[in-house]
Amino acid sequence: MxxxxxxxxxxxxxxxxxxxxxxxxxxxxxxxxxxxxxxxxxxxxxxxxxxxxxxxxxxxxxxxxxxxxxxxxxxxxxxxxxxxxxxGTPVLIFENGEWHRKRMMHHGVQEADVMAAARAQGLEREDQIKYAVIERKGDISIIKAQS
Known part of the structure; x- marks a missing residue:
């Protein structure tokens, strides 16, 4: 027991x-x-x-x-x-050109991590990203900005 x-x-x-x-x-x-x-x-x-x-x-x-x-x-x-x-819940870390640094720091994520996820989707620049979200499982999702 x-x-x-x-x-x-x-x-x-x-x-x-x-x-x-x-x-x-x-x-x-x-x-x-x-x-x-x-x-x-x-x-x-x-x-x-x-x-x-x-x-x-x-x-x-x-x-x-x-x-x-x-x-x-x-x-x-x-x-x-x-x-x-x-x-946990998804956490928004980038929104319309603005980094949410406190959230990023809390989750140990750096801009380079977000940009690596963006490059995996064929995006090269920050201005091509509308949102970046840390998902519940820890993956970074990128939502593309409208061209």
């Missing part, structure tokens, strides 16, 4: 930590950020399994985390506000 409680607490703690860290587009994560994510997971697993390294305990921990994922998914579908808390 202790493993179930620890796995549940670790799951929720990781959701909170990942939300607090903010979003960066997956393809634009730095090696440091990848190391950070794996490091947090490695530390968490030690707290979950403690000294019991049996197969039964490992399966119990994995099953608990899987169940938590199913519960969170169901809660997100049933309660849209819960989904916004867990997954």
């Amino acid at each position: 202790g493993t179930v409680v620890r796995a549940t607490l670790a799951y929720w703690a990781l959701i909170i930590v990942v939300r607090a860290i903010g979003r960066r587009p997956g393809g634009q994560m730095t090696p440091f950020e990848f190391v950070l994510i794996f490091f947090i997971g490695g530390i968490s697993i030690q707290a979950v399994v403690t000294d019991d390294r049996s197969l039964t305990n490992a399966v119990t921990a994995v099953a608990t985390v899987a169940l938590m994922h199913v519960v969170v998914t169901a809660l997100k579908q049933r309660f849209p506000k819960f989904g916004r808390v867990v997954d």
